[in-house]
Amino acid sequence: MEFYQQVLQYLVTGVTLGSIYAIIALGFITIYNVTGIVNFAQGEFVMLGALIAISLYKNQVPIVVAFVGSVMVTTLIGAALQRIAIRPAKGASTLTLIIITIGASITIRGLGLITWGPDPYSLPAFSGDQPIAFGGAAIIPQSFWVFGATIVVLGGLYAFFEWTLLGKAVRACAINVSAARLMGISPSSMALFSFALSAGLGAIGGVVMAPMTLATYDMGSMLALKGFVAAIVGGFTSTPGAVVGGFLIGILESMGAGLISSGYKDAIAFVVLFLVLFLKPNGLFGGRDTGRGGL
Amino acid sequence: MLDDSTSAVMTNGSLLDARNLRKSFGGVVAVDGFSFTVKRGQIVAIIGPNGAGKTTAFNLVTGVHPLTSGEIHFCGQRIDGLKPYEIAERGISRTFQNLQIFGNMTVAENVMVGRHPRSKAGILSAALSLPNARAEEKRIFEVAMQNLKVVGLAHRAMDAASSLPFGSQRLLEIARALAVEPKVLLLDEPAAGLAGQETKDLAQLIYRIRDSGTSILLVEHDMELVMGVADWVFVLDYGKLIAAGTPSQIQSDKKVIAAYLGEEMD
Amino acid sequence: MERNGIGKYENYITLGALIVVMGSLPLLLSNSYHLSIMAFIGINTMLAVGLCLLMGYAGQVSLGHAAFYGIGAYTSGILTTTFKMNPWLAIGVAAVFTGVVAYVIGVPMFRLKGNNLAMGTLGFGIIVYIIFVEMRDWTGGPSGLTGIPSLSIFGFTFDNDLKYYYLIWAIALLFLVLSLNIVNSRVGRALRSIHGSEIAAETLGVNTNKYKIQILVVAAMYASVAGSLYAHYLTFINPQPFSFKLSIEIVVMVVIGGLSSVWGALLGAATTTVLSEVLRGVIPQFLKGATGEYEIVVFGIILMVVMIFLPEGLFSGSVRIVKSWRREKESKQRTVDETAIVEPSSVVAEGHLAVEDK
Ligand SMILES: Nc1ncnc2c1ncn2[C@@H]1O[C@H](COP(=O)(O)OP(=O)(O)O)[C@@H](O)[C@H]1O
Ligand SMILES: [Mg+2]
Numbered sequence: 001m002e003f004y005q006q007v008l009q010y011l012v013t014g015v016t017l018g019s020i021y022a023i024i025a026l027g028f029i030t031i032y033n034v035t036g037i038v039n040f041a042q043g044e045f046v047m048l049g050a051l052i053a054i055s056l057y058k059n060q061v062p063i064v065v066a067f068v069g070s071v072m073v074t075t076l077i078g079a080a081l082q083r084i085a086i087r088p089a090k091g092a093s094t095l096t097l098i099i100i101t102i103g104a105s106i107t108i109r110g111l112g113l114i115t116w117g118p119d120p121y122s123l124p125a126f127s128g129d130q131p132i133a134f135g136g137a138a139i140i141p142q143s144f145w146v147f148g149a150t151i152v153v154l155g156g157l158y159a160f161f162e163w164t165l166l167g168k169a170v171r172a173c174a175i176n177v178s179a180a181r182l183m184g185i186s187p188s189s190m191a192l193f194s195f196a197l198s199a200g201l202g203a204i205g206g207v208v209m210a211p212m213t214l215a216t217y218d219m220g221s222m223l224a225l226k227g228f229v230a231a232i233v234g235g236f237t238s239t240p241g242a243v244v245g246g247f248l249i250g251i252l253e254s255m256g257a258g259l260i261s262s263g264y265k266d267a268i269a270f271v272v273l274f275l276v277l278f279l280k281p282n283g284l285f286g287g288r289d290t291g292r293g294g295l
Numbered sequence: 296m297l298d299d300s301t302s303a304v305m306t307n308g309s310l311l312d313a314r315n316l317r318k319s320f321g322g323v324v325a326v327d328g329f330s331f332t333v334k335r336g337q338i339v340a341i342i343g344p345n346g347a348g349k350t351t352a353f354n355l356v357t358g359v360h361p362l363t364s365g366e367i368h369f370c371g372q373r374i375d376g377l378k379p380y381e382i383a384e385r386g387i388s389r390t391f392q393n394l395q396i397f398g399n400m401t402v403a404e405n406v407m408v409g410r411h412p413r414s415k416a417g418i419l420s421a422a423l424s425l426p427n428a429r430a431e432e433k434r435i436f437e438v439a440m441q442n443l444k445v446v447g448l449a450h451r452a453m454d455a456a457s458s459l460p461f462g463s464q465r466l467l468e469i470a471r472a473l474a475v476e477p478k479v480l481l482l483d484e485p486a487a488g489l490a491g492q493e494t495k496d497l498a499q500l501i502y503r504i505r506d507s508g509t510s511i512l513l514v515e516h517d518m519e520l521v522m523g524v525a526d527w528v529f530v531l532d533y534g535k536l537i538a539a540g541t542p543s544q545i546q547s548d549k550k551v552i553a554a555y556l557g558e559e560m561d
Numbered sequence: 562m563e564r565n566g567i568g569k570y571e572n573y574i575t576l577g578a579l580i581v582v583m584g585s586l587p588l589l590l591s592n593s594y595h596l597s598i599m600a601f602i603g604i605n606t607m608l609a610v611g612l613c614l615l616m617g618y619a620g621q622v623s624l625g626h627a628a629f630y631g632i633g634a635y636t637s638g639i640l641t642t643t644f645k646m647n648p649w650l651a652i653g654v655a656a657v658f659t660g661v662v663a664y665v666i667g668v669p670m671f672r673l674k675g676n677n678l679a680m681g682t683l684g685f686g687i688i689v690y691i692i693f694v695e696m697r698d699w700t701g702g703p704s705g706l707t708g709i710p711s712l713s714i715f716g717f718t719f720d721n722d723l724k725y726y727y728l729i730w731a732i733a734l735l736f737l738v739l740s741l742n743i744v745n746s747r748v749g750r751a752l753r754s755i756h757g758s759e760i761a762a763e764t765l766g767v768n769t770n771k772y773k774i775q776i777l778v779v780a781a782m783y784a785s786v787a788g789s790l791y792a793h794y795l796t797f798i799n800p801q802p803f804s805f806k807l808s809i810e811i812v813v814m815v816v817i818g819g820l821s822s823v824w825g826a827l828l829g830a831a832t833t834t835v836l837s838e839v840l841r842g843v844i845p846q847f848l849k850g851a852t853g854e855y856e857i858v859v860f861g862i863i864l865m866v867v868m869i870f871l872p873e874g875l876f877s878g879s880v881r882i883v884k885s886w887r888r889e890k891e892s893k894q895r896t897v898d899e900t901a902i903v904e905p906s907s908v909v910a911e912g913h914l915a916v917e918d919k
Contacts, residue, residue: 102624107857107862269684270685274669359760398757424742471765475766
């Protein structure tokens with residue numbers, strides 16, 4: 001294969017990977033914008049999405065139903081997590097909340113291990129395995145699903161936040177909790193909603209990527225980390241920033257793995273993280289000078 | 296507390312000289328071209344309606360927020376751009392409108408933190424508990440107790456700071472800021488939430504602090520207190536200086552009255 | 562003066578008691594399996610005490626603490642095998658090297674507040690783990706390094722569990738004492754002030770960044786020494802024990818012990834080590850064929866439950882509850898016994914007495 005073809009192939013892979021990271025990053029910032037919490041269990045939603053869909057499919061449920069069912073179940077789990085573990089710790093410090101979501105993350109992962117065991121599972125591709133040639137690179141059809149899912153999710157979120165009352169309420173909460181409360185918006189319901197939404201997003205990511213990788217109970221942590229880096233690169237509060245961050249990490253990772261060394265593939269995202277922290281601590285797109293201190 | 300060498304370099308006799316301070320948060324211009332000075336031995340007040348930018352001005356002086364533009368001079372040296380701890384080391388300390396008590400410490404320990412810039416023991420001498428570190432620790436404690444006495448909280452020294460009533464927590468913040476031995480002490484709404492007699496005691500406390508050689512910059516809504524203690528008053532509205540003068544000049548200033556009436560109406 | 566619920570004299574008493582107990586424990590446990598578990602509790606104590614200073618006192622989360630432990634182990638391992646360096650010297654070199662690494666990553670890392678710092682350290686832990694696996698020429702890759710020499714001094718070789726037990730605990734206790742001293746000092750107060758209110762701390766002249774980095778370096782060096790001891794004790798290392806899972810376990814130790822309690826860290830290390838060992842034995846009995854890391858469920862639940870109900874940690878939280886309950890009882894008694902009004906001046910005098918006590 002020619003060098004240029006190789007690069008193109010890595011680019012295609014990178015965009016696909018990046019789509020997944022972008023969806024996960026969107027999940028992170030959805031919760032963060034509303035509650036100020038970075039949810040360390042975000043990756044577990046992806047795992048749950050993938051494995052629940054696979055289990056449903058194995059039990060003769062049609063793939064479309066398995067997809068929707070898995071996303072719905074995971075959404076409920078996200079809501080339950082907020083009610084069981086986050087709400088009771090009302091008023092807790094950041095440190096406490098971090099530890100709670102870490103606890104939630106490893107609990108869910110452990111429950112995943114008990115439910116599905118340590119073995120990897122796979123899901124058939126949604127529309128076949130026949131690669132499509134594209135300027136010398138081969139694209140597997142599932143890539144379009146993954147990429148499409150990101151676009152749909154991004155569009156859906158945009159429409160939701162811009163055009164619906166609920167979306168506006170969530171945004172109001174993100175901007176100013178006490179003002180939102182004065183306007184009759186309950187921050188607690190919004191927090192619940194943000195966890196549910198975020199879990200649903202993670203699950204969508206999990207289902208669409210399941211046919212491309214083998215799904216295991218511990219797949220979530222690495223994905224969450226990369227999604228997190230994508231969110232940081234994007235400034236952590238910006239929706240388009242998160243998507244661009246996701247693609248950037250995906251492409252860099254794929255290029256790095258292909259052209260430099262595949263062993264260090266997982267380290268690339270963190271090298272990017274450290275570079276961003278050194279050079280642009282507010283992310284590539286964030287320049288806002290906001291003291292969240294509020295003295 | 297001021298030695299002659301520092302007063303010699305001071306420009307136009309002012310200890311703290313803020314020139315054209317400007318701070319914007321995204322679109323909101325919280326402080327807009329505000330200049331003020333605090334002279335040695337003065338009690339200076341900044342007043343203005345809620346949201347006028349008073350706390351932001353404090354945050355700029357103490358380095359909590361970087362300036363958008365402007366200059367701050369202290370004892371003849373530029374201090375804008377310095378880190379908050381460097382500004383504290385130079386002799387500016389403050390209290391907070393929204394209390395920032397160390398809830399994880401005793402009352403005495405809260406004040407002992409204020410001795411930080413006036414003491415030295417590093418992590419090594421601390422870890423090895425060297426004699427000089429222990430001796431210093433004892434002195435820190437003694438000075439902290441003196442500061443607590445000044446505000447009348449010595450009897451609560453060993454209690455958890457979070458167990459103090461609200462009014463005493465305000466006093467604790469003052470004691471803690473005094474422990475820094477500031478040349479200028481910034482008080483952000485020290486009377487908020489205090490009862491009548493407590494406010495009168497506070498006025499006495501402010502005089503005592505001034506008499507001990509510390510200048511005071513006061514943000515306060517209680518007009519009786521402000522007009523009673525202040526030598527000079529600056530009035531902010533929407534981040535802009537709208538008036539400055541002695542308390543009696545300010546009380547009869549039309550712009551000031553309008554600004555306050557405007558607040559009452561909405 | 563009272564700190565973490567234990568006074569200074571109580572600290573000495575506790576320390577004395579601990580030396581006696583740890584010194585005589587091997588007389589009761591001749592079984593080398595039990596001794597090795599006790600030795601591991603000592604190693605874990607070093608890890609937990611460091612993280613306790615960082616997390617409990619300074620309020621900074623590290624989810625990559627296992628990396629420092631690993632760097633210590635690998636640096637000692639490589640220096641003593643490939644370069645035939647004197648093992649004691651290697652422990653020192655490893656500690657300094659790990660301290661430098663902590664400093665270099667600490668500078669950018671502490672630009673991140675709360676949440677992001679946690680992820681940053683997690684990422685650091687993962688990178689280091691990948692390096693252990695991938696730099697085969699140096700680290701031996703997944704199968705690791707073997708033939709790491711045992712420690713010896715003046716002809717006395719540490720060649721069994723008992724000897725390592727004593728060595729490890731001597732050092733663990735040394736770290737405990739150093740940490741107690743730090744905690745009860747100007748620096749310790751500065752650290753706690755960061756946790757209490759970072760902005761207030763800064764405006765009172767505390768260079769918060771400097772102290773965060775210093776304490777990260779200290780914690781990293783503790784972990785490095787623990788890692789070196791691990792390497793010389795087992796004489797072989799591979800990447801597996803230095804993974805994310807251990808970083809989480811160290812957090813569990815600190816959380817169980819009580820976030821801001823140095824003694825609690827020891828208690829947490831003991832509880833977690835034993836619990837981990839027990840779970841590894843028990844879980845396969847009712848989950849047939851279980852071979853994975855099932856115990857993480859238990860740790861996860863512990864983290865959530867403790868943080869929700871006793872955010873200052875299990876040990877400290879319980880101490881506080883018992884204390885306030887006792888105080889309540891006392892004050893009830895006092896109002897019954899002494900009808901006389903307490904003079905304010907006598908209360909002040911009490912305060913001064915406490916001064917002298919110090
Ligand atoms: N950290 C901040 N981020 C964004 N806006 C801020 C911040 N601090 C203050 N502001 C805004 O600046 C303006 C002035 O606030 P402030 O200085 O607190 O007023 P005051 O103390 O006079 O009541 C307000 O509109 C406030 O919303
Ligand atoms: Mg204010």
